[in-house]
Amino acid sequence: MSMLIDIKYAFRLLFKAPKFTAMTLGVLIGGLSISLFTFSFLYTMVYKPLPIPEAETAKAITVEFDGNYNLITGYEYNNVKESVTSFAEFGVYDNRNIRLSVEQSGKDISGSYVQNGFFEFSRTEPILGRTIQTQDNKIGASPVALISYEIWQSELNGDEGVLSKSLMLNGVITDVIGVMPKGYLFPNTSQIWLPLSDSVFNATAEQSENYFAYGRVNAGTTIEQAELELGQAINQVYQQNVALYNMPEFEKGAKLMSFQAAQTNGQGSIVFVFLNAISWLILLLACINVGNLLLARTIERQKETAIRAALGATSSRLVSQLMWEGVIISTVGGILSLLLVGAALDYTEIAFHSWIPGGGSFWWHWSMDLQTLLMGIAFTVVTILLSAFLPAWRSANQDINTTLRDGTRGAQSKKAGRISRILVTSQVFLVATLMLIGSVSAYISHKLINLEMGDDYSYVMSARMSIPENKYPEPMQQLALFQSLKENIEQHPQVVGVVANDWRRQSTVTLEGKDYASEESKPKIDTITVIGDTKTVGIDLVAGRQFTHLDKLGHRKTAMISQSMAKRYWPGESALEKSFQVKIDDKNEKVFIVGVVTDRLNASTMFARLDSADEVYVSGLQFINSFQIVYYRTLPNTQNAEEIFYQAMFDTDRSIEMTYSVQLASKNRNMMRDSMGLMSNVTFGTGFFALLLAMVGIYGLTANSVAQRTHEVGIRRAVGASDKNITQMFLKQGARQLVIGLGLAVVLFALISFGFHKFTEEIFPVYLYFGIAITVVSVLSVIVMLAIFAPTKRAVKMEPSIALRYE
Structure with a gap:
């Protein structure tokens, strides 16, 4: 009651x-x-x-080496699958975009190439038809596919006779053998599942492709035991081929994690x-x-x-x-x-x-x-x-x-005053910490949104492709196939330029006539292989020439460099016909400069000026790679521009593998900017809300504290204290809590900034952190002092006679 x-x-x-x-x-x-x-x-x-049965026991398997999580190669899987005993189920699959052709056009659909046992692993049966069986994976088997419920409804209108239908997938007439339940997109976003041919396991250790792996350990076997056994088996296979194929020397291990964790390379928890x-x-x-x-x-x-x-x-x-x-x-x-x-x-x-x-x-x-x-x-x-x-x-x-x-009428007790001061200090500390961390995040987001890229992707389409090395094992075969594909694209009347490149990451460069104390002291410069004219993507020629058909194997090795590199290493003179060595595929190659092009953004200049890092371009006809990113510029208002590539690919070789679907080259960049914009808005919104909370809380505490001391204010004024002196007294008391709270926040921010600065390899200048700290401290100081000043000013305006009677 x-x-x-x-x-x-x-x-x-x-x-x-x-x-x-x-x-x-x-x-x-x-x-x-x-x-x-x-x-x-x-x-x-x-x-x-x-959302599958027994999901808690389903594990994604990655190979751990060089401090990163990587995929298993087909060669490694084929050589360890029979020897490991810790797994009740163990298999591989490959995620690819699959081209569904409809009359003269088509669409890219997320799909997977899988083995028999894949659907059994997910404990899910098709609602119509059957799953992929052993005979479907055999070399030369008839092309078959399972489709998702969504594809069945959208592309085949839910036709009950779907099992007698065929679809044109990747240019091949493929029989539909089953339909999976609604919402089933395992392992990630797949809507079409094709057999993974056994032929992929015939490649040598050097040429073998990477594949996603999955498994479920035996009852009574721990995850750690399974990781140890599988890791040792994979490492043994790898070490046997290191010397044979001159492969990088790594110690490999295995890691089992959830599919959710594997999607973020284990960083999701952080x-x-x-x-x-x-x-x-x-x-x-x-x-x-x-x-x-x-x-x-x-x-x-x-x-x-x-x-x-x-x-x-x-x-x-x-x-x-x-x-x-x-x-x-x-x-x-x-x-x-x-x-x-x-x-x-x-x-x-x-x-x-x-x-x-x-x-x-x-x-x-x-x-x-x-x-x-x-x-x-x-x-x-x-x-x-x-x-x-x-x-x-x-x-x-x-x-x-x-x-x-404690206290007379209207006076604040010592205990209440102490609690009020502690709470104000705590608020200042928390808000300052949030604003300091949020400011760094906001700066990063703002920097990424407003990047000057140094290129032009207007009306440019991009396609990430890989030539199947098991079908074209020799570099010259791969190059001939790609040249044929490039010519087929260029023949289209709407295409005005084609270029392909492959980023080789940062390579060690040795300049002629320079002495270096060690290998580590040599400059590391972004290196890109190029086939075609870089003007296609807005990288213009400044001096010299572009690569031609003469820059091929057997001829003098050539290179183009960025303006920044020319000015950095050959200031006041022409860089043309200068030579230097660049380390590609663990081999030092001497190249001669035949052209200088404009600077563009690369991984090393992500948060800096365009000319703060350099680029070396080498001829893709001399340094051949099966993987290429193809860019082609079309005329404005070209309809179905992505079909140009697919038609050229089908005319060249339908077995060419697509890593991603053909799309506008600017799409990923705009998506990144949109996501950074969202992050920036969230950061600013959160910071503003935290600041609003601080203002409300500090104002409320101060107002209450001043109200309880109104009687004291009246006495001070009655004995001759000026309004200015009383106001300064309250502001000085508030400033002490402000200094303590801000001081603690700045110390914590300094520790966080030091760790972040090292983690990002000092990509941000040190003065940025000082600038953020000074700005946040200044803004918060003004706001807190205003929150203290406002109720104090109202109290001192009260008539002394009223203040002395205040209860």
Whole structure:
């Protein structure tokens, strides 16, 4: 009965102060919603269980070497699959875009080349037909495919006779042998599954392609045991071929992880923890602010509480009286946050399916699921504990005698003043930390959005392709096939230029006549192989010439360099016909400069000027690679521009493998910019909300503190203190908390910045961190001092006679 009376009393207090109730609810809903949405969004991407039976035992297998997670080669898999005993199931697959041709056009569909046993591994049967069997993987087998429910409905109109139908896939007439259930896109986004031919395992160790691997360990075998056995077997196979094929010397191991973790190369947990830590800081800040506002109301009733305790009220009774305001606000805020986050997750689901073809990984379904609901309840309980129970418990367990004699009428007690100062310092520290970290993130996002690229991808299409080395093992065969493909593309009347390149990463360069202390002291320069005219992608010739058909095997090896490199190493003179050595495929090659081209952005200049790093271009006719990125520029308003490449590919050789679908070359770049823009907006939004929370909380605390000292202000004015002196007194007291909070935040930021600076290989200048720290400290100092000045100014304007009677 007494609890019901306390609840009614709390509701009465809240309705009597609608502004306070609305402000407190707004602060709480903002903090809870940010934290809950961040958790749900990242949990869905990184940890949400696969929607297949026995998902917890299904593991993705990666090969670990050189500090990275990599794919297993077909040669390695073929040589270890029979020897490992830890696995009940073990197989490989290859994800590829598959071209579905419809009359004169077509579309790219995400697909997978799989072995028999793949669908059994996912514990899912087709709703029509059969799965891929052993005979389908044999060399020379008839082409067959399974299709997703979505393809069945969209491309075949749900025809019940689908098993008698054929589709033109990658230019080959392929029989449909089965339809998978609705929503089944295993292992990631696949909608078509083709047999992985046994012929891929016939390649040598040097030429073998990489494949995704999966497995399920035997009962009684631990993950660690399986990793050890498989890692040793793979390493043994690799070491046997290192000397034979002059391969890099690595020690290989194996790593088993969830498919979700494998998608992010094991880095998803780091991102999950980091971003959730930021959102939890926001929630903590919101809890502190709500607790501050409730504490201010509790402090106003502190003497009333002490009198009640003196008259015999128990601690539990006093806590109940004091905490129900906070419990009601926290509960209502939690419910409204769940509704708001549920709506935001539904919008996210729609946005992702419209932004990313296929909506991303098939377990990415954002909604108000059980995990989000439970986390929302947990967040609400934590909020009640921090914002309602602790302030009430502290006030109810006060020293009655101290409270009744501490301070005169209208004066602030020492204890209340100390709590107020600690809370202000905590708020300043949290907000400053969030703003400092957020500023670095915002700078990175802004830098990526406004990059000057140094090239021109207008009306340019890109295609990532790989010539099958098992069919064309010799470099000259690969080159002849590619040349034929390039000529077929160039013959199209809408095409105005074709160029292909392959980025060879940074290569060691040795300049003629230069002495180097060691191999490490030699410059490392981005090296790209080129076939065609770089003007196709907006990299213009400045001096000399482009590569021609004469820059081929057997002739003098040639190179083009960027303007930045020409100015850096041959200032004031022509770089043409100068020579240097560049290390390609572990061999030093002497090349002669025949051309100088404009600078463009590369991996080394991601956050710097275009001329801060250099580029070396070598002829793809002399340094041949089976993988190429083909760019072709079309006339404006060309319809179905992607069909130009596919038609040329089918006319050349249908076995050419596509790594990604043909698309506008600017698409990935724009997607990156859009994602960075979203990150920037989220960062600024979060920072602004944190700043708003700080203003509300600090203003509320200061206003309450000044209000309790109104009587003191009246006495000081009565004995001759000026308004200026009184205002300066409050500002100096507030400045102490500001300095302590900012000092702690700056120290923490310095430690984080040092680690980040080393992690990014000092890609950002040191002065950036100093600039961010100075800016945030200045802005926050002004805002905090204004939040302290405003209530102080209002108090000193009060007439002394009124202030002396203030209660």
